[in-house]
Amino acid sequence: MSKLHIYNTLTGKKEEFKPIIENHVGMYVCGPTVYSDVHIGNVRTFLSFDVIYRYLKFLGYSVRYVRNITDVGHLLNDEDSGEDKIGKQAKLMNLEPMEVVQHYTNGFHDVMKAYNITPPSIEPSATGHLIEQIEMVQEIIDNGFAYEAGGSVYFDVEKYHESHHYGKLSGRKIEDLLSNTRELDGQSEKRNPLDFAIWKNADPSHIMRWNSPWGQGFPGWHLECTVMSTKYLGETFDIHGGGMDLKFPHHECEIAQSKGSGKKDPANYWMHTNMLTMNGAKMSKSVGNVVSIEELRTGNHELLEKGFSESVIRFFMLQSHYSSTLDISSSAISASEKGFDRLMKALETMRELKSSDSSSVDIATWKEKCFDAMNDDFNTPILIAHLFDGVKMINGIAAGNESISSADLELLTQTMNGFVYEVLGLVSTQKEATQDSVTEELLQLLIELRKQAKDNRNFALADEIRDKLMSLSIELKDSREGTTWERN
Helix, strand or coil: CCCCEEEECCCCEEEECCCCECCEEEEEECCCECCCCCCHHHHHHHHHHHHHHHHHHHCCCEEEEEECEECCCCEHHHCCCCCEHHHHHHHHHCCCHHHHHHHHHHHHHHHHHHCCCCCCCECCEHHHHHHHHHHHHHHHHHCCCEEEECCEEEECHHHHHHHCCCCCCCCCCHHHHHHHHHHHCCCCCCCCCCCEEEEEECCCCCCCCECCCCCCEEECHHHHHHHHHHHHHCCCEEEEEEEHHHHHHHHHHHHHHHHHCCCCCCEEEEEEECCEEECCEECCCCCCCCCCHHHHHHCCCCCCCCCCCHHHHHHHHHCCCCCCCEEECHHHHHHHHHHHHHHHHHHHHHCCCCCECCCCCCHHHHHHHHHHHHHECCCHHHHHHHHHHHHHHHHHHHCCCCCCEHHHHHHHHHHHHHHHHHHCCCCCHHHHHHHHHHHHHHHHHHHHHHHHHHHCCCHHHHHHHHHHHHHCCEEEEEECCEEEEEEC
16 A cells, blocks of 8 residues: 655645654644634635545644634734734624624534544644744744734834745745735834734724733734644644635745744644636625535525435535645536445445355455545545546446455445545535434424423423523524424
C-alpha cells in the first residue's frame, strides 16, 4: 500500500505525511464565526476535513482535532475597523451578543449533525481564551514585532519581514503588498497600512469589550486561532486547515503571530478547500443564485427541481476533490442521487452474497486501489470510482457471472463498509427516513405525556418536558387544535 501524501499549500507540492509524533496527529481547522446561519460553502469545508479526520483514524492514527468557534473580534469585511459581526447582529436582533452566539452555535451543530460531520476533539471559543490572547500580544510586543497606538496593538509587518518571511504561505510579495497600500498612509493610527490588529481598542459603541494592559478592547480575529491552535496542539502541530479564502491574510497572519511571539512555524502541513459556485457562477445574493441549506433540503428554490437529502448532498460534494471548485446545480445533484442510490443498493445486495470455493475477482488489488486513492491527497472522487468497481463486482457475483471465496467476501465487505460508512461518512436515505420516523414518534409520545401531565395538573412535569425539548432546539406550540412542534 502506498504512503499517505498531502498537498501542502506552504510548499506548493504533495509531500509524504510524516506526523511529529508517531501514530498521533494534531489537526486544527478554522471554525465558523457564529453570527448567522451556516451556509453550504461552510458545509463543504467542514465536510472535507471530516473525511480527512475519518481517514486518518481509519489508518490507525490517534487524532486530536481542534475546530474553534469565533465569537468575538471578527469585524465586517474581515478588516481592522468597523463593527464586530456578532455585535452588529446582537443590535439588530435586540439580544445579548452571547445569545446570538449560542443561537447560531446551536444551529451550526444541528447542520453538522444532519450532514453526519463528526464533532471535533476540542471546540474552543475565542472568548474562553482571552487571558492567553492578552499574554501572546504582550509576548509579540516584547519581541519587538508589535506596537501600541491609541489603545490598540498592531503587528509590525515590515519589522517582522526583516528577519522572517511574511508571505511564505500565500506567495504574496511584501513589496507588492506595500506598494498597493502606500496610498492609504496617514489615514489611520497604524505605522503602515499593511500592519494588522492583534488587539483593538473598543470605541463607545462596541458592545463586547474586556480589560487589558492597553485599555478596554477585544482581540484581533487572526490572533484567536494562533492562540487556540497552539494551546491545544503545541507550538508546532501537524495539519492546519480552512477554506482557501482564509489563506491570506488570516493564515498568513497566524504564521507571523506564532513566530513573532517567540514560537515556531505553527503547522507542518497547510490544507485549503476550494469554493462553491452555483450554475457556473459565484454565489451572490444580487445574482439570485444563493441557495440555503434548508432550500437544498426542501427544493424550495427556483434553481432547484426538487429537494435532496443531506446524504445525497454529502455524496455529491465528495465526488469532487476538496481542492477543486465545485459547481452546484440541480441536474448535477440529481445525477449524484442516482449514483448514491446505486451504491446503497449494492451494499444491500452484498449482505446477501454467497461465497464459493474460489474467486474470479481480484479483491486484494481492488482494495489497494481504494487506499491508494485516499493516500493521494484524500482523493475522494477516485476512491468513489473504485467503489463503483466494487459495485460491478457485487452485481456480477449476485448475477452468477463471478465467484468469490469466503475470505475474499469478508475482505470485500470490510472494505466497502469501511470506505463508504467510516471514511466517506455516508448514511443510507432509508436509515435517515427511519431516524426521522423514530424522532416523529418519540416527539408525539412526549407531547401526549405532557398533555396527560397538564390534565392531571402536574404543571411542573409539563413544563419540564417543554423546557427539555427547547434545550434540544425543539419548540412546542400549543393551540386550540392541539400541540405541534418545530425545530429552531
